[in-house]
Amino acid sequence: MSTTLPRIARTALLVAATALAGCGLTYNAQAVRATAGDDVAVRVVEVTPQTVLLANREPYTPLSLPASFFQQTGLGSGLRGAGALPDAPFVPDARPQTAELRPPPPVSSQPYRLGVGDxxxxxxxxxxxxxxxxxxxxxxxxxxxxxxxxxxxxxxxxxxxxxxxxxxxxxxxxxxxxxxxxxxxxxxxxxxxxxxFNSQRVSVGGAVATTQFVPIGLTALTLGDAITAVGGITAPQEEFATIRIYRDGTLYEIPLEAYLTRPDLQRTTLVEGDSVFVDTTYDLAQAQAFYEQQINIIGLERGARSAALAELQAEIGLRRGALEEDRELFERQLGLDAIDRDYVFLAGEVAEQSRIPLPFNQQSHLADVLFGAGGIPPASANPAQIYVLRASADPTAFGAVTAWNLDARNAAAITLATRFEMRPNDIIFVAPQPITTWNRALQQLFPTLINLGTAAVN
The missing domain is CATH 3.30.1950.10 (wza like domain)
Structure with a gap:
């Protein structure tokens, strides 16, 4: 009798497993299938250095933080509730020191050489x-x-x-x-x-109409051409503005007044890696120091001098308070999810399935999302099946969903994830290992089999 019962139990378990499988009671794991079904047409594209460039071509501009996060409490900020700064007392010939003329050395003309991105x-x-x-x-x-x-x-x-x-x-x-x-x-x-021309560029910023990179083409790029390309200089006071050129660890200066009157300075040749910045002398610290200096220079009586300094400090305090209020309000709205955001979604075999906001003012990449959310579990996730699912604007078109497949079995392929840019509503899906799917199916099946085997024995 002792040998009969185990034999009966084993027979019952085998019969029960066969019956359950025949009834279709199996574990169904999510997967990405490169087929055109009735609902969604999926096109699977392997992630390679070439296809990364193709995926990144889809236009996207990250959302920006409010202007209050970039403003300083200096002159001309125009914040609400803040009037004009107090006028400086009249002092003959009182002005900030003019920058020294130190133009960069001339460079010899060289033919354009092709580079990455051209x-x-x-x-x-x-x-x-x-x-x-x-x-x-x-x-x-x-x-x-x-x-x-x-x-x-x-x-x-x-x-x-x-x-x-x-x-x-x-x-x-x-x-x-x-x-x-x-x-x-x-x-x-x-x-x-x-x-x-994408491989050789010069950055231009500061008091100009548009901060941007200006490409160097077949002909030499001059300082005048670069400033024209960004819309010109917007410094309100020419005598207080300076064009600074940073090249190979050395900072060169050209006062704006000298630049405007000397064509040879406008024809200064720029080279790859140059940074051009049009700087005005007035930011918060410089403006405050200048006003305090002027107030003290003219020898006002003690009471008048104190009143002028207090007025200056109060005005700067108003401006700073308004900026901080705007920033705090934005952060509160952000915490209440009352601000429009761009999101990507993390699904499948990941540390935590979640909705992840894209950052402000910068691009986010696939590696940022995967590792910022805890990475993928090495024991259960399939590194060969990491997908970025991106829907087409036309849901009826062929390949309405493109599945960009990153095969990370070779760890070196993760470098591609650091260059693959995210777009709003991308879905990052990681498939489970085959053994993971089998283990979960058995976990669901075993309790039923044990109950059936026990019933058969009894």
Whole structure:
């Protein structure tokens, strides 16, 4: 009898497991499937250095913090409740010291050398019959192909392969492409031009219309060209403004008055990595020091001097208080979820499924989201199936959802996650390991099997 009962129990468990499987009582795990179903058409794209560039092309500008987070309590801030600062007492020839003229040394003219991010345009002769030649725009599109120089310094041309171009002049690049076309037994007749200059830039900021990077093209970029490109200088008082150029660890200065009257300074040649900043002498600390100096210089009587200083301190205090009030109000609204935010969503086999806000004033990347939320559990998550699900604007289009698949079984692939930019409403999904799915199915199945086996024994 003692050997019969275990045999009966084992038989009952086997019969119960077979019956449950036949009834379809199995554990269903979430997965990304590259099929066009009735509801959603999914297109799976492997994440590579090339496809990262493609995914990042979708335009997105991060939300910005309110202006009060960037303002200083200096002159001209125009905050509500704050009047004009007290006038400085009249003192003959009283003004801040003019900056010294220290222009950067002249640089020799060098031919433009291609770099990472530049886009070159390859034009080939027209082929085909008369009807094809009359197709106009289609023919032009087929004959002019743009190639972006990748992070490895090369472009990839179908039927030719990878051609390194970084560091070459346009003439040298044409020669190298010619040699590769001949080696591949293709027609070497073509022309090459640079469609986008992205590898060499100069930053321009400060008291200008628009702070931005200005690209350096085939011709030398002058200081005047760079300032014109950002909309010109907006300093209200020319005598107090200075153009500062930071190059290779050295700071050069050109007073704005000298720049406006001397064409040779306007023709100053800028080079890759230069930073141009138009600076005015008035910020909070400088304005306060200047006013205090002027009030003390003229020898006002003690009472009048104290009143003037108190007026200055009170006005600056009003401005600072208004800024702090605006910032605190924004932070309270943010805490109550009353501010519009852009979000991404973390799902699947992750430390915690959650909704994650995108940061203000900067791009967020896939690595920021994954590791900022605790990473992925190595024991249960499948590193080969990390997906970024991004919906198309047209839900009826083919590939209405693009699943960008990051295979992180090779840990080096995580570097791609540090460059993959997030977009609002992206869904980051991590699939479970096959053994994880099996273990969870057994965890759900075992209690039922044990009950059935016990009933069979009894």
């Amino acid at each position: 886009v070159v345009l390859l034009s080939t002769p027209q082929r085909g019959g008369t009807v094809e030649q009359l197709s106009g725009l289609l023919a032009a599109q087929n004959q002019r192909q743009g190639y972006t120089i990748r992070d490895d310094g090369a472009i990839a041309i179908p039927e030719v392969g990878t051609i390194p171009l970084a560091g070459l002049t346009v003439e040298q690049a044409e020669s190298r492409i010619f040699d590769e076309l001949v080696r591949s037994q293709l027609d070497p007749t073509f022309s090459l031009e640079v469609a986008e």
